Amino acid sequence: MVLLDRSTLMVVFAVMTLTMLVLFYFDTYRQSRAPFAGWWCGAVASFFLAATFYFMGEVQAVTWAPSVGNGVMVLGSGCVWAGTRSLAGRRIRPWLLGVPATAAVAIDAGVRYSDHARIGSIVLLALMGAAIGLASAELWRERVDSWRLVRSLAVATAVCAGYYLSRMVGLALLGPEDPLFQMLFGTGVTLLMAMILLVVVSSSITSLNYARRTEDLQELAYRDGLTGLLNRGEFTHQAQRRLRANLAAGVDTVVVMADLDRFKAINDRFGHDAGDGVIRAFAVACRSAVRDADLVGRYGGEEFALLLDGVDAEEGVRIADQINASLAEHSSLPAGVDAPTASFGVVDTRERNAGLQRLLREADRALYNAKAEGRNRAVIGFTAAGTQAS
Template identity: 90%
Template sequence: MVLLDRSTLMVVFAVMTLTMLVLFYFDTYRKSRAPFAGWWCGAVASFFLAAVFYFMGEVQEVAWAPSVGNGVMVLGSGCVWAGTRSLAGRRNRPWLLGIPATAAVAIDVAVRHTDNAPIGSIVLLALMGMAIGLASVELWRERAESWHLVRSLAVATAGCAAYYLSRTVGLAVLGPADPLFQVLFGTGVTLLMAMVLLVVVSSSITSLNYARRTEDLQELAYRDGLTGLLNRGEFMHQAHRRLRANLAAGVDTAIVMADLDRFKAVNDRFGHDAGDGVIRAFAEACRSAVRDADLVGRYGGEEFALLLDGVDAEEAVRIADRINAALAEKSSLPQGVDAPTASFGVVDARDRNAGLQRLLREADRALYDAKAAGRNRAVIGFTGAGTQAG
């Protein structure tokens, strides 16, 4: 059996981490710029630098290098934790990661040439174990749709944390020279655990990054680029299903068609950027006035369609009034210019045989009635008739 010395193991670890850093940076991080991928780049870079410092201390006998290596290892472990927090959408304070890293360096410098030299390694292992353990806790807390992608990462971080904390106890109880300690927690085993963590985390982050990018592309496929609302095709798709379900369950459903008043005049007078701003303001007004369960889509140009759950026509008119009020507040047109308004056509699906296309046609006729009646109002439509309601 061939046993590799510590310096050779350090070289192997350094080459591995550098290779993974280059591959991960160019193949994953540069394509997404995702924060969690950035944190993982920071972790791998830290582990590579730590290996370099340890090699300098082992081979070139640079006195300060091992202590700095300890601090950089702790920093890398902190980056793993920060990355898992980023995955969960939690805020990180990067400067906090420097506190335990600095403490690891200071303590190791203070005890390295004394009889208490193992204390530096104990502190290093304890801080690494806690940081990686916290990373595992973050992952286990987030049992979300992406759980299958991070499950192996959660298990790997939990295993590594348990190992590093066990090594801390072994070092404190048995001492570094004890044969049992060398068998269970020697340099080779410790570096092997670090390599396993690197491989599992890189694989998991790459898979998760690919899944996130796929979700983003799917989101772009059914969202309007200017407003973030559903585009026409996706609105029709979802509204068909929602209407059928509501009719079967006996739930009221209101269909609303909306059109911005005198929109061409805004474009002609203030330019297309101002027109786009009004469209975005209307989308924001809709989001503030309707519930998350309701559907809002950009039907085309300055025209919009809404499906409101559990709402009759009269309540839909009140929602339309709230949208117009919110639009006046959110508009960014120059001061002194009349606030933009919208006209609305409203119908409800009391007829169990009503289809979405028929309801949209009736709402569109009511919308034209609202325009003809002076704009800036909602009109309730019925088959073949229209009644002003606001």
Template identity: 40%
Template sequence: MTLDTTTLRVAFGFVALTLLVLFYFVSFRTSRSAYCGWWCAALALFLAGSAAYLLDGTSQQVWANPLGSTLLVTGACSVWAGTRVLRGLRFSRTLFAGAPAVTALAAVLDDPADNAWAGGGPFLALMALMVGLASRELWLVRPTSTELLRRELTFSPSVRALALMSGGFSVFYTLRTVVFLWVGPDGELFDRYFGSQVATLVTTVLLAAVSFGMTSLSYERETEELRTRATRDGLTGLLNRAEFMRQAGAEWRSRHHGGAHGSLILADLDHFKAVNDTYGHPAGDNALQTFASVCRGIVRSSDLVGRYGGEEFIIFLPDLPVERAELIVGRISARLRETATPNGMPFPTVSYGIAPASAASDLDDAIERADRALYEAKASGRDRVILSDGEGPVTG
């Protein structure tokens, strides 16, 4: 038994409606993420476009078919916009509005009252283009610099699966376009392999698969967000104190088991209270964020940087002796002096205490010695580096 196009479109409508309701209440209502919102919009547009096509072959097709094509292309545009948002990028409003406008104009000018495929060429080509662009965006999804620092996101398998599925759909619509322009909508090749029945089945399967993938992606992002809140400082994006101690402790035990050495640094922004009192708390927050950003730009990816509390920061440099650590904090202070600040505020100087990390000590002991060295740096005039040996601080 062969299902007719109308039956398939009705089935597609029920699937789209079911997915829209489930995805809205299960994913979007809990996450409120922008890309989930765009996918909900896409599902609604696909549903409305399919409903408009049900009037094909009636006296209403003169407006229903152009409307259906326009809604479907707008849905594809929504998918693309959602993928741009997923990458943390803006999307072109001109392209978003232009693609549906071209679809509508092409259909209206192609005798839609008598031609069921009015504007078919531009419609198919734009569907292939927009879904292809969405596939490209998904394939290019990588953690942005902000996410790397604040969320530690990884390249999700769900994203790659979504990229492959949408890429396959784009290829299908590209072939539809080529065959449509080659043999026309009444050609046997087009009708058998790329006609409305086949396209409806393919789109139904795609919607179900993509909705499942989007749900998985939404869950992964929620999990990452919860992990971020538990391990990262909300203002600077650095490791919070508890997470720094956990990671540094594990690193300490791992490296020192083999006799490796390193350095531990405590840094404190000088006269920070005066910054808040004179220039306001936003300026103080900016100073903390700037210091964190400079540290991240100078230390190695294998080093650990955390906000220890207030205006105090902590850095663990595995395998680097205190002499190298002193050079690094010198580079940090030099970079800070070159940094522009809002409202002409002079950037606060920084005092540092550095302690060696060796197999003969543990993390808490190194922190205590670095703290004593930092105290001496503050007491002896600030804006300086004090090195600590294994017994007590000595001036570097």
């Protein structure tokens, strides 16, 4: 059996981390610019630099290099934690990562050439174990939608954190020269654990990045590019399913057709950029007025469609009025110009079994009645009794 010395192991680790950094950066991060991928690039780069500093201290006897290597290792572990935190969309303060890294450098430099030299390594292991343990806790706590893709990452970080904390305890109780410590926590075993972590995390992040990119492409396929609302095809698809489910469950449903008033005049007077701003403002107004479960789609041009669950036509009118009030507040038109408005046609499913296309046609007729009555209003379409109210 061939045993590799510490310097050779450091070279192997440095080459591995550099190779992984280059591949991951060009193959994953540059294509997505995802924050979690960026943090992992930072982690791998830190581990490479740490290996370089350790090699300088081992082979070239640079006295300050091992202490700096400890700090960079802690920084890399912090980047692993920051990356898992960014997966859940939680806030990260980058400057906080420098605090434990600086402490690791200062403590190791202060004790390295004293009788208590092992304290520097104990602090290093404690900080690394804590950071990687927090990374695992972030993943287990959040259970993100892509859990199957990060499950191996959660397990790997938990095992790695447990190993580093166990090594810390072994170092404190047994000392670095103890045969049992060398068997369980020697340099070779420790670097092997680090390599396993690198491989598992890189694989998980690459898979997760691919899944996120696929989701983004799917999102583009059924979202309107200007407003972010559902496009016509996707709105119709989801609304048909929702309406069938509501009818089977006896839940009232309201369908609303909306059209911006005098939109052509806005485009002609202020330009298409202003018109686009009004459309975006209307989308914002819709989101602020409806619930998350309701459906809102851009039906075409300046026309929109809404499907509201569990409400009647009168409540649909109230929501339409709320949208118009919000639209006036978010208008992008120049000051002094009348705020944009919209007209609405509203129908509901009370006491009848109507399909989506019929409801949309009835709502569209009510919308034209609203236009004929002076715009900037909501008109209720045909009811179950066959009458019309406004």
